[in-house]
Amino acid sequence: MELTDQLRAIRKNWWIVALTVLTTVGAALLVTVRATPEYESTLTFFVAASSDTGTALQADEFAQRRVAAYAGVLTSGRLAERIAANRSLGLDSRAIASRISATPQEDAILLSAVVRDTDPARAQQIGEAIEEELGPLVQELERTDAASRANVSLTVISGPTAPTSPVSPRPALNVGVGLLAGLALGVSLAVARQVLDRTVRTPEHVRASTSLPVLSTITAQHPRSRRRARPDGLVAAADPGSPRAEAYRRLRTNLTFSAATHRMQVIVVTSPLAGEGKTTTSCNLAIALAESGRRVLLVEGDLRRPRVSRALGLEGAVGLTNVLVGQVEEADVIQQWGPHGLFVLPAGTLPPNPSELLGSDKMRAFVQRMRQRFDVVILDTPPTLPVTDATIAAAHADSVVLVVRYGHTTRDQARSAVESLRVVDAPLAGVIINGAPLRSAGVPYSHDAGRPRSADVAPAAVAPAGGAAGAGRPTAADPAAGLPNDARHVGAHPDR
Ligand SMILES: Nc1ncnc2c1ncn2[C@@H]1O[C@H](COP(=O)(O)OP(=O)(O)OP(=O)(O)O)[C@@H](O)[C@H]1O
Ligand SMILES: [Mg+2]
Known part of the structure; x- marks a missing residue:
């Protein structure tokens, strides 16, 4: 089927395209309206290595590797357990872990933690708990024996932010995706109808x-x-x-x-x-x-x-x-x-x-x-x-x-x-x-x-x-x- 035939099929079956777009945009709006709003609190750590790890360059490289490792620590059950034990958030450690995600920026030796929750205040509380608990946990993990000092430090340079508006659902994005999906589906259906029409x-x-x-x-x-x-x-x-x-x-x-x-x-x-x-x-x-x-x-x-x-x-x-x-x-x-x-x-x-x-x-x-x-x-x-x-x-x-x-x-x-x-x-x-x-x-x-x-x-x-x-x-x-x-x-x- 040539492009002109396809365009003709779309023009002839425009109502199929319109109906499909209306349906998908309607579904997107429904999903948007029915979705529970979610809020995010973000905090960012600066990861520094102490100079006894070697030259400044070596210390930087060491810190970069640590950024990646701490990203894993951030989302680990261990951190969540510490938070659950020390804070009364009404969530168990698994629920807390599921709310935390990590964004390591190795080059900038920065590590961001993002907490997503349906309750904006609790998102920030978990962020504060991370701020308090990640440092001691890292010290504990880095210590090779009880007497030695950990050779990295984590300093919070921003956050935890107080969420004011939900990050999800995003009506414009949802409607846009619904529109595009509807157009793609509608055009395919219109062309298929033409191809399958034996009258x-x-x-x-x-x-x-x-x-x-x-x-x-x-x-x-x-x-x-x-x-x-x-x-x-x-x-x-x-x-x-x-x-x-x-x-x-x-x-x-x-x-x-x-x-x-x-x-x-x-x-x-x-x-x-x-x-x-x-x-x-x-x-x-x-x-x-x-x-x-x-x-x-x-x-x-x-x-x-x-x-x-x-x-x-x-x-x-x-x-x-x-x-x-x-x-x-x-x-x-x-x-x-x-x-x-x-x-x-x-x-x-x-x-x-x-x-x-x-x-x-x-x-x-x-x-x-x-x-x-x-x-x-x-x-x-x-x-x-x-x-x-x-x-x-x-x-x-x-x-x-x-x-x-x-x-x-x-x-x-x-x-x-x-x-x-x-x-x-x-x-x-x-x-x-x-x-x-x-x-x-x-x-x-x-x-x-x-x-x-x-x-x-x-x-x-x-x-x-x-x-x-x-x-x-x-x-x-x-x-x-x-x-x-x-x-x-x-x-x-x-x-x-
Ligand atoms: N070009 C047309 N535009 C709109 N309606 C039409 C057209 N041609 C026929 N019709 C309508 O379609 C119906 C069937 O038409 P018609 O009775 O001529 O068909 P037929 O083949 O003779 O049917 P039958 O097999 O029952 O004898 C009628 O209501 C007629 O008015
Ligand atoms: Mg007749």
Whole structure:
């Protein structure tokens, strides 16, 4: 992973970094607040050797060695025992020893003793006891026989100091350490999350896992704007100036161009899993295609969880299944939606055997008839991985488009879905990344949201079966408007 990728991962997962820093700084503050304050009393001895140890230089060297040795004596149990025996501090010798530390400065022949205690007065008392007891103890230790004089002397040159403020805890230090630790941990977690994330997010992910092109990246509709706008996500008609509507038009254009290699009259829309946006994509694509002047039939081919008619506000009790079993005529149940050439066939009565119905000869014949009547037929289907309906419906299709949900569908799921479609030789046209954040969708230019450009004017009212049949000539802003006829009316093959 390169540095730029890491920086991107940190920027994207900034909330992880922020959360980790908040947690570690909070923990540092908690530790600081809960810690018992400790005080220090310091006293410093000057260590001198008497001249009978040799020359002045030799005496200095001798004293330096003694500084190191006395540091050991300072923290020894022997000194602590003497202090405990001679002073009533309420501590035993072990507790006293644990409070004393020594800092020898051999070069300066100085020896410092530091006493740390939760009680500032007792810290100083122990310091005073050290001042009194260390000298006699050293004399005792240095004496080779009872009569000889010790040849070193210890003189207190500072202390024992009276502690006024605690040396521990140190709030600034603790918070600083918490901050740095939080940053390091947060950055590692953010990068690790990026490395471990196996969901589809970019066209590169799509290409790597499916070898298919991305036809369009549809941005996520913000929940707030979803509440304000339509709950059904029919942005292509309701908010034609929005980045999402633009993305559906881009999908229309790319499908139009891919018609050079794929026929595009019957389009099956599917996805690996449930809830990835098949129905929303089918509806908006159908609206976008109808707005460009094509006669479009949107078929609710999801016979398990049909949502098209609900999204478009249509009556869906009778539809495709009733046509297939011969209960009704298709002309009686196909409903027009909006002022353009969009027609909708609801699912109808839910059957116990949806995949058999979709794969039946009756279905094949129905699709053939629809090819005669419509420029484009869009089939919304169930997800590919849990059920076989979409792979069966793909047999009727000229193009199959796979919807994957940004940050939700994993690359393995996308690969498996494509593999199961390839097994039946489905004519895969490409992938739609749905629900991408605005910044990653590569929305190119100038979206004055909510202000339709003259040529992308939305229907006056987004309502079912409003306008006159045959309405909806190609608009000037249709990205495909400048294409030659055969590219524009993709799939409108007279032989079909
Ligand atoms: N780009 C988007 N931004 C925000 N919400 C979206 C987007 N696309 C779809 N949704 C929402 O996600 C939910 C599922 O969408 P949709 O019904 O289209 O998925 P589906 O794949 O057809 O689901 P199912 O498998 O149940 O048929 C709906 O509430 C829809 O409004
Ligand atoms: Mg659906």
